[in-house]
Amino acid sequence: MAKLQRLADLVEGEVSGNPELDIDRVAPIDQAQEGDITFVANPKYLAQLKDCRASAVIVVPGVEAPGMDLIVCKNPYLAFAKILTLLQVPQRPVKGIMSGAWIAESADVDESATVYPGCVVGERVTIGAGTTLYPGVVIYDDVKIGEGCLLHAKSVVREGCRLGDRVILQPAVVIGSDGFGFAPDGDGYYKIPQVGIVVLEDDVEIGSNSCVDRAALGETRIHRGTKIDNLVQIAHNVEIGEDCILVSQSGIAGSTKIGKHCTFGGQAAAAGHLTVGDNVMIGGRGGATNDVASNQVLSGLPLMPHKQWLRATMALPKLPEMRKEMKQMKKRLEELEALLQET
Amino acid sequence: MAKLQRLADLVEGEVSGNPELDIDRVAPIDQAQEGDITFVANPKYLAQLKDCRASAVIVVPGVEAPGMDLIVCKNPYLAFAKILTLLQVPQRPVKGIMSGAWIAESADVDESATVYPGCVVGERVTIGAGTTLYPGVVIYDDVKIGEGCLLHAKSVVREGCRLGDRVILQPAVVIGSDGFGFAPDGDGYYKIPQVGIVVLEDDVEIGSNSCVDRAALGETRIHRGTKIDNLVQIAHNVEIGEDCILVSQSGIAGSTKIGKHCTFGGQAAAAGHLTVGDNVMIGGRGGATNDVASNQVLSGLPLMPHKQWLRATMALPKLPEMRKEMKQMKKRLEELEALLQET
Amino acid sequence: MAKLQRLADLVEGEVSGNPELDIDRVAPIDQAQEGDITFVANPKYLAQLKDCRASAVIVVPGVEAPGMDLIVCKNPYLAFAKILTLLQVPQRPVKGIMSGAWIAESADVDESATVYPGCVVGERVTIGAGTTLYPGVVIYDDVKIGEGCLLHAKSVVREGCRLGDRVILQPAVVIGSDGFGFAPDGDGYYKIPQVGIVVLEDDVEIGSNSCVDRAALGETRIHRGTKIDNLVQIAHNVEIGEDCILVSQSGIAGSTKIGKHCTFGGQAAAAGHLTVGDNVMIGGRGGATNDVASNQVLSGLPLMPHKQWLRATMALPKLPEMRKEMKQMKKRLEELEALLQET
Numbered sequence A, B, C: 001m002a003k004l005q006r007l008a009d010l011v012e013g014e015v016s017g018n019p020e021l022d023i024d025r026v027a028p029i030d031q032a033q034e035g036d037i038t039f040v041a042n043p044k045y046l047a048q049l050k051d052c053r054a055s056a057v058i059v060v061p062g063v064e065a066p067g068m069d070l071i072v073c074k075n076p077y078l079a080f081a082k083i084l085t086l087l088q089v090p091q092r093p094v095k096g097i098m099s100g101a102w103i104a105e106s107a108d109v110d111e112s113a114t115v116y117p118g119c120v121v122g123e124r125v126t127i128g129a130g131t132t133l134y135p136g137v138v139i140y141d142d143v144k145i146g147e148g149c150l151l152h153a154k155s156v157v158r159e160g161c162r163l164g165d166r167v168i169l170q171p172a173v174v175i176g177s178d179g180f181g182f183a184p185d186g187d188g189y190y191k192i193p194q195v196g197i198v199v200l201e202d203d204v205e206i207g208s209n210s211c212v213d214r215a216a217l218g219e220t221r222i223h224r225g226t227k228i229d230n231l232v233q234i235a236h237n238v239e240i241g242e243d244c245i246l247v248s249q250s251g252i253a254g255s256t257k258i259g260k261h262c263t264f265g266g267q268a269a270a271a272g273h274l275t276v277g278d279n280v281m282i283g284g285r286g287g288a289t290n291d292v293a294s295n296q297v298l299s300g301l302p303l304m305p306h307k308q309w310l311r312a313t314m315a316l317p318k319l320p321e322m323r324k325e326m327k328q329m330k331k332r333l334e335e336l337e338a339l340l341q342e343t
Helices: A004-010 A043-051 A076-088 A306-342 B004-010 B043-051 B076-088 B306-342 C004-010 C043-051 C076-088 C306-342
Strands: A014-016 A036-039 A056-059 A069-072 A174-177 A182-185 A188-191 A197-200 A211-213 A219-222 A280-282 A296-299 B014-016 B036-039 B056-059 B069-072 B174-177 B182-185 B188-191 B197-200 B211-213 B219-222 B280-282 B296-299 C014-016 C036-039 C056-059 C069-072 C174-177 C182-185 C188-191 C197-200 C211-213 C219-222 C280-282 C296-299
Touching: A004 A014, A004 A069, A004 A076, A036 A076, A056 A076, A076 B182, A076 B188, A174 A197, A182 C076, A188 C076, A197 A211, A211 A219, A296 A306, A306 B306, A306 C306, B004 B014, B004 B069, B004 B076, B036 B076, B056 B076, B076 C182, B076 C188, B174 B197, B197 B211, B211 B219, B296 B306, B306 C306, C004 C014, C004 C069, C004 C076, C036 C076, C056 C076, C174 C197, C197 C211, C211 C219, C296 C306
Parallel strands: A036 A056, A056 A069, A174 A211, A197 A219, A280 A296, B036 B056, B056 B069, B174 B211, B197 B219, B280 B296, C036 C056, C056 C069, C174 C211, C197 C219, C280 C296
Antiparallel strands: A014 A069, A182 A188, B014 B069, B182 B188, C014 C069, C182 C188
């Protein structure tokens, strides 16, 4: 619970109404009850305010809400996220190395870290202050993990990989599995050893069951602040810039370099050995098969400007009809030609 | 082993032949041996019966199979499944909490449940009668699991989520990972805490390495009887109705509501914040980008009636040829126009 | 470290230069330093040799590189892989059954195998010589694992499945999860027991978080030497021939049979109950919806020859323009027809 004024200070906003109001929790506008704070990030939901039972609302400057206590700020959605963090995210307890965790003798685990039962931590691993390993996490030898990281159950970090500070791995993430590299050898394949590593920089988050493969040589690197959703594939030697968003089931093939502040929609993909610039947004199921210049919104396979893709895909269902019509036109054309030849 | 009459009773069918015949196991029609029972669910396989060496066959009424013992029933495929369950699925032994499992003191595990080594069960968890946790399952705090559930190795259920009765999780399923929600904050992103839960109702089954994300606020809910295949993504705040089928590698984006008795084919998807009605069937790799009304069979991206999609995609390879032909027609048209202007 | 001559012998190549040269490690051409060996597998990179600081280079016969020590051989890429294996892949230590692993009494684990903490090995399992189980691997009852296998952390092999020799499972692979089979029963579904197994033959490798489902009856089989990438779905009763390559996020639906030496690109798929011949290459996101004859390179959904697909997809963005143009042509055609009718 917190006073409305404290919440306003947290989000650099101003109270309009009672600063001493007690707020218990955050709720969506249509479910909020007394004691709740809600938010309106999108003007189209403003009309719902008159039926809303929340005690307070986060709004942008200029919104009228007679009889309601308000926090007025520039970015209500961000403010909502910050207030939710304060009110409803429990502190992680510091429990140290718990019974049932196996830690190699040469590992260096900070005393403010927490390692749950069923975790296995290899030789020469370092784990920073305030980092939590939930049950069943496996850290291979020679891994370095920074401060304030959160590795959920069953996540795996293979040998030699490095995680910065505040990295979050959702359950069952795999970091540093072998890249998919084979040299043809007669009819079969010879495995190319993958002796590189993966580096996840500060504030990277990776979703459940996603994989980031280790480099063949050198490193696969995800830069600071990039967020990756569930079931995403990042192949060996890929580099992804700062503050990118990769939505679920997308995949980046080997050695492709992606700039900063890019977004890949769900099930989107990039082929291997490409360069994608900065601020590129690729729509759901879009597929990059060539290099992509910066500052574009693209969709489709092959990629095209998103609006063009919308038109092209809307036209696609008409294709059979177009073929039929073309045949008819061709016939009429032939009739005209015949007629003119006669004359 | 069971007598033919007992099997017929099980499936509400009738014996034609020897009710005392001993049946050992179920086998496909082309591999069955003496002592086996097989089935013909599809009339096109009836011709194979004459070479079949099975001791008995499950058929629909009206099928002739001279010299063979039969179970005659309405739904041979369902009967096959029920008989297979009886004859060949071993009972799960009740082993209690085995050595090597870590159970929090405040957890309430029914005495008829089985918890294998390497499992970790958190505070205030309840686990119902006859439920089995295979090795390495991790249950976070405050989870409720019903009766007769089967959680295979390495599956994870995060804090506060609820599973009904007879829920099956294949290996490495993740329930309750954080939804993928971030508020833009300058060039970067601020993590929106995901404080909701996941509810899996009775008789839900989830396939290997699939993920169901917890809600931001409120709940992600899979209704009774829905079956989800491997590597499927269910995002935060999704609701899926009763008796749906989601085939492998499909994905449902955040806040989308799907009705009952829908099917999503392999690699199919629905974008976020949509409403899909009841009895909708979306073909493999189909993609819903808008709301979908009930009782339709659709394919493609964008979705269109399945038959139209078949025609459109069959026409697609002709597109380059069509363009060429159009250019020729245009030229001929111009020639005709020129000719007519002269006259 | 090894002498250049020894490396040449390893790869059946010849030294041009100093056979006594000491080589420490392998490096890419643009990062190599003194003591490194690099390789040129693709002639387009030959020009980079003049700025390369490597001590030695692996090349094909006929390449000139004045002042550099060479290994001359037919297949520099394969040679690079073999030399990398020799120089930089550490031997796996034999550690036996480590403290913190649970092994059923009836299991037969070879004394030269290694089982890390957190592994659980079921009843009647056999594990061959030199096989390593990394932390948290779960082997259900009655599994047979051959010699020299490498099962990475968190991989799971369910009851009765069989792995040949030198099989590699990357982290979190699931072998033998239930196939996705349900018999309609009124509005709902009855689970068809999946009582078959999975067989992975010698030298198969499976990538992180991929799944191979057990057969309903009989077996799902991956033949010798086939390599499967991350997040790939292999459904029940599938058979994949020798020396195939399945790239990340591809999926093969139930009962489909694939020949030998086939390649499926990223996110490609095959529908169920199909037969695909030998030496078929299906491009990224291609989708087989019908049987495929041998010796073809195909792409698209539906599949078509790869070159045709390239042309069709390049034409797709022009589709809206084509429709517009067709309407104009139709109008002009009508005008001509009207004109001719008058005359």
